[in-house]
Amino acid sequence: QKEVEQNSGPLSVPEGAIASLNCTYSDRGSQSFFWYRQYSGKSPELIMSIYSNGDKEDGRFTAQLNKASQYVSLLIRDSQPSDSATYLCAGKGSGNTGKLIFGQGTTLQVKP
Amino acid sequence: NAGVMQNPRHLVRRRGQEARLRCSPMKGHSHVYWYRQLPEEGLKFMVYLQKENIIDESGMPKERFSAEFPKEGPSILRIQQVVRGDSAAYFCATTPGLAYTDTQYFGPGTRLTVL
Numbered sequence: 001q002k003e004v005e006q007n008s009g010p011l012s013v014p015e016g017a018i019a020s021l022n023c024t025y026s027d028r029g030s031q032s033f034f035w036y037r038q039y040s041g042k043s044p045e046l047i048m049s050i051y052s053n054g055d056k057e058d059g060r061f062t063a064q065l066n067k068a069s070q071y072v073s074l075l076i077r078d079s080q081p082s083d084s085a086t087y088l089c090a091g092k093g094s095g096n097t098g099k100l101i102f103g104q105g106t107t108l109q110v111k112p
Numbered sequence: 113n114a115g116v117m118q119n120p121r122h123l124v125r126r127r128g129q130e131a132r133l134r135c136s137p138m139k140g141h142s143h144v145y146w147y148r149q150l151p152e153e154g155l156k157f158m159v160y161l162q163k164e165n166i167i168d169e170s171g172m173p174k175e176r177f178s179a180e181f182p183k184e185g186p187s188i189l190r191i192q193q194v195v196r197g198d199s200a201a202y203f204c205a206t207t208p209g210l211a212y213t214d215t216q217y218f219g220p221g222t223r224l225t226v227l
């Protein structure tokens with residue numbers, strides 16, 4: 001069983017729509033979760049971090065965490081073509097080394 | 113990836129040669145993580161180091177791979193006798209500490225091609 005799972009996509013949405021990206025994790029001890037955006041050929045760029053149950057909003061982005069269901073999501077409102085990228089969900093392992101466990105990433109395509 | 117530096121950005125090696133990848137942490141960061149991204153795959157943890165210490169190398173292949181983070185200078189990931197399967201993007205990420213809120217910031221990566 002993979003520790004962090006995401007649908008690989010591609011997820012295609014029209015410009016201006018809401019994109020919903022989902023992630024599940026198996027390590028109940030994980031306390032913190034991160035969404036990174038990765039453009040093709042580039043390095044991961046942090047979008048959001050979330051540590052507590054509920055929603056966290058930052059501009060057009062909202063991260064949601066449900067620890068009981070072991071579920072993390074990222075909503076992108078008013079999607080733009082520049083949002084087209086691969087979105088990586090990562091959980092910080094419950095051990096004391098802080099390593100990140102990544103999902104395989106979801107490719108988002110925003111069509112003009 | 114503000115401030116995390118990696119070099120070289122691109123590295124081409126022939127099978128059997130050695131590859132050395134370097135990572136200079138962001139100012140104030142003393143924790144270094146190396147990740148590997150194989151083509152069309154996600155990021156996989158390799159090793160976690162602090163100055164002069166390897167803390168967790170559970171993701172490192174048992175042979176040919178080694179890492180260090182000396183007291184002075186960058187962290188180095190070394191791959192001996194490279195094979196074609198080593199072709200990948202290697203990223204380092206750094207963080208100031210181990211609090212669960214501490215975020216890892218990624219460098220630009222080194223793209224290794226083995227001919």
